[in-house]
Amino acid sequence: MDYLYDGSFDGLLTCIYHNYYLEKADGIYVQELYQPALLIESYSVVTNEQLSSRVYKAIEDKLSDESLHHIYHAFLSKYVDRENIILKYLRLGFRMGPRIDSYHTHPDVQPLHKIARKVTTEVHRFLGLLRFTDNGSFLHARLAPDHNILCMLADHFAERLRNERWIIEDEKRNLAVIYDGMTRNRGSKQRHWYIICLDAPLVYPAQGCDPYQELWKLYFNRISIESRSNPKLQTQFVPLRYRGNLVEFEPLMNET
Amino acid sequence: MDTMTKLSVLTGAAKYDVSCASSGVSRGNMGKMGSTRECGICHAWSDDGRCISLLKVLLSNDCIYDCRYCVNRRSNDLPRASFTANEIADLTMQFYRRNYIEGLFLSSAVEKSPDYTMEKIIKVLTLLRKTHEFFGYIHVKVLPGADPVLVRQAGLLADRMSVNIEQPSEQSLRLMAPQKTLPMVYTPMAQVRDEIRLYKEDRKRLRHTPRYVPGGQSTQMIIGATSDSDLTILQTTSKLYETFGLKRVYYSAYVPVNQDSNLPALATAPPLLREHRLYQSDWLLRYYHFDVEEIVDPVHANLETEIDPKMSWALRHPEFFPLEINRASYEELLRVPGIGVKSAQRILRQRRLAAVSGDELKKLGVAYKRAQYFITCKGIYGGSQPFDPTKVRTILAPQPQATQLSLF
Numbered sequence: 001m002d003y004l005y006d007g008s009f010d011g012l013l014t015c016i017y018h019n020y021y022l023e024k025a026d027g028i029y030v031q032e033l034y035q036p037a038l039l040i041e042s043y044s045v046v047t048n049e050q051l052s053s054r055v056y057k058a059i060e061d062k063l064s065d066e067s068l069h070h071i072y073h074a075f076l077s078k079y080v081d082r083e084n085i086i087l088k089y090l091r092l093g094f095r096m097g098p099r100i101d102s103y104h105t106h107p108d109v110q111p112l113h114k115i116a117r118k119v120t121t122e123v124h125r126f127l128g129l130l131r132f133t134d135n136g137s138f139l140h141a142r143l144a145p146d147h148n149i150l151c152m153l154a155d156h157f158a159e160r161l162r163n164e165r166w167i168i169e170d171e172k173r174n175l176a177v178i179y180d181g182m183t184r185n186r187g188s189k190q191r192h193w194y195i196i197c198l199d200a201p202l203v204y205p206a207q208g209c210d211p212y213q214e215l216w217k218l219y220f221n222r223i224s225i226e227s228r229s230n231p232k233l234q235t236q237f238v239p240l241r242y243r244g245n246l247v248e249f250e251p252l253m254n255e256t
Numbered sequence: 257m258d259t260m261t262k263l264s265v266l267t268g269a270a271k272y273d274v275s276c277a278s279s280g281v282s283r284g285n286m287g288k289m290g291s292t293r294e295c296g297i298c299h300a301w302s303d304d305g306r307c308i309s310l311l312k313v314l315l316s317n318d319c320i321y322d323c324r325y326c327v328n329r330r331s332n333d334l335p336r337a338s339f340t341a342n343e344i345a346d347l348t349m350q351f352y353r354r355n356y357i358e359g360l361f362l363s364s365a366v367e368k369s370p371d372y373t374m375e376k377i378i379k380v381l382t383l384l385r386k387t388h389e390f391f392g393y394i395h396v397k398v399l400p401g402a403d404p405v406l407v408r409q410a411g412l413l414a415d416r417m418s419v420n421i422e423q424p425s426e427q428s429l430r431l432m433a434p435q436k437t438l439p440m441v442y443t444p445m446a447q448v449r450d451e452i453r454l455y456k457e458d459r460k461r462l463r464h465t466p467r468y469v470p471g472g473q474s475t476q477m478i479i480g481a482t483s484d485s486d487l488t489i490l491q492t493t494s495k496l497y498e499t500f501g502l503k504r505v506y507y508s509a510y511v512p513v514n515q516d517s518n519l520p521a522l523a524t525a526p527p528l529l530r531e532h533r534l535y536q537s538d539w540l541l542r543y544y545h546f547d548v549e550e551i552v553d554p555v556h557a558n559l560e561t562e563i564d565p566k567m568s569w570a571l572r573h574p575e576f577f578p579l580e581i582n583r584a585s586y587e588e589l590l591r592v593p594g595i596g597v598k599s600a601q602r603i604l605r606q607r608r609l610a611a612v613s614g615d616e617l618k619k620l621g622v623a624y625k626r627a628q629y630f631i632t633c634k635g636i637y638g639g640s641q642p643f644d645p646t647k648v649r650t651i652l653a654p655q656p657q658a659t660q661l662s663l664f
């Protein structure tokens with residue numbers, strides 16, 4: 001039996017639940033992307049938050065927070081077989097318990113660690129590589145990440161830019177996080193951001209050139225030591241595919 | 257002078273300072289803007305492949321001193337500029353909101369006097385912390401010779417402080433920086449060390465004690481401007497870690513900027529490979545339980561350039577190898593070329609479940625190509641050749657140049 005779900009994390013966990021209490025899953029797939037296989041039946045799973053939270057809790061209790069962290073990051077990855085990697089990992093995990101992450105080289109563990117790490121790395125990278133522009137009414141950032149990492153960025157910026165209004169837009173997936181800039185009560189953990197789907201990229205009237213953007217470009221050029229120039233190393237850290245949204249790689253307005 | 261020109265001059269003058277780290281402090285946003293992360297965050301990488309984490313500028317390049325190795329020395333004829341405290345605070349805040357930076361690294365030439373400059377630095381910090389309620393990362397330079405009261409004031413506002421030692425020996429410092437002496441460097445270092453301890457102690461008892469330099473202190477040494485050996489450099493390094501509890505010692509390959517008979521000629525390339533080997537040795541001291549004398553000694557006073565210092569040690573100590581991966585202690589594992597801190601920890605974790613085989617080592621992140629000659633797994637020797645230091649050296653040494661690895 002192949003389980004098909006709506007693409008949400010709760011949906012995936014609901015499938016895992018059914019794998020144990022209904023029928024063993026051959027595979028789990030996002031409904032929209034599913035290509036029916038001969039001889040295997042498929043079943044469209046309705047996401048059920050009660051069931052998913054039981055699985056969530058079971059992972060926390062029987063495995064570990066570390067496992068949960070790995071699983072969630074793997075889920076955010078772009079790989080098409082991520083659900084099945086998670087399924088295999090969990091099947092082993094519920095047998096082995098919290099020791100599972102020590103079994104780094106096991107064929108059901110390593111793939112999960114690997115894709116989870118790719119996502120964690122990209123999240124960390126974008127905490128730095130995200131660039132906001134100030135358009136007069138809010139701060140706006142665009143990115144085209146390999147993985148679906150918006151939700152992992154939101155908390156970080158809601159914390160540090162708590163008095164600002166900002167939007168972070170994933171132009172690959174047409175998603176955006178919106179933060180309304182309301183002052184939070186000190187110490188309260190309440191989030192004020194939400195994720196929306198966009199029909200088209202956001203556009204707003206051009207504001208003319210931002211002087212701080214120019215100052216930053218100048219800074220970026222001046223801080224480099226010519227006799228240590230090493231573009232290969234630079235590319236290793238800032239792959240070309242990310243540079244479209246990095247203002248410092250654009251030429252200065254008035255080259256001085 | 258407009259901000260654009262000032263920024264251009266005062267960035268160009270600050271770029272030889274290597275540190276750009278924003279790590280070591282974990283703090284939420286308790287004010288209007290900013291937070292810090294334990295691991296630090298890099299925001300950009302410049303053409304030279306160095307990470308940009310902080311806005312690194314000088315408050316002023318108008319120096320009264322005349323250090324021979326420095327672009328800003330008094331005897332150089334170049335454009336001089338000084339930021340106002342407001343200008344720097346404003347740049348920091350505006351760069352920070354756009355997520356260009358993690359915070360500020362503020363340094364300065366000695367403008368008028370050490371105290372005058374230090375007071376101005378404190379003014380910037382006060383503006384940022386109090387007026388703008390900025391909670392991002394701030395690293396400030398302590399000027400040798402500044403009043404201890406000012407040093408303490410700065411420490412209560414900054415995350416990290418550094419006093420640059422600049423040269424690895426007293427003699428070189430005297431030659432290179434005639435107005436500076438080692439005691440001028442060591443006095444504020446000791447003060448910051450003591451005050452870090454004091455405030456930490458107090459904080460245990462009184463929750464409202466302010467934080468004092470929570471990111472610790474660091475320093476920088478210029479490499480290759482003088483004839484000091486790697487032995488001298490590493491001995492000084494080790495002394496700095498032990499005596500002052502420094503978080504980091506940074507090395508800066510000297511980039512010739514001045515014509516001077518006591519300095520390398522202007523066309524000399526900065527000794528990047530040497531700098532790289534020194535950083536590797538520094539890691540061995542801090543994370544691999546090595547002593548300086550194991551890395552360099554009076555007979556081998558300089559690091560080998562073709563192979564890394566750990567490999568160099570291993571080849572000089574064949575009696576230590578091969579090591580059985582499934583029995584070796586953590587410290588022993590760390591001695592194997594190709595095994596790092598992470599992979600050693602993974603080996604320990606995994607072998608509690610089952611003995612580790614050679615194949616699995618690769619999956620655990622071990623650089624097997626190098627490690628194979630030094631280990632056995634379940635009693636089986638890994639190398640394609642029997643362990644013979646001279647042979648292993650010829651196999652491993654002529655690797656493609658590893659001059660530039662990720663250091664910053």
Ligand code: SF4
Nearest residue numbers: 319321323326329365
């Ligand atoms: S005191 Fe600092 S800025 Fe002034 S000449 Fe010496 S190293 Fe350069």
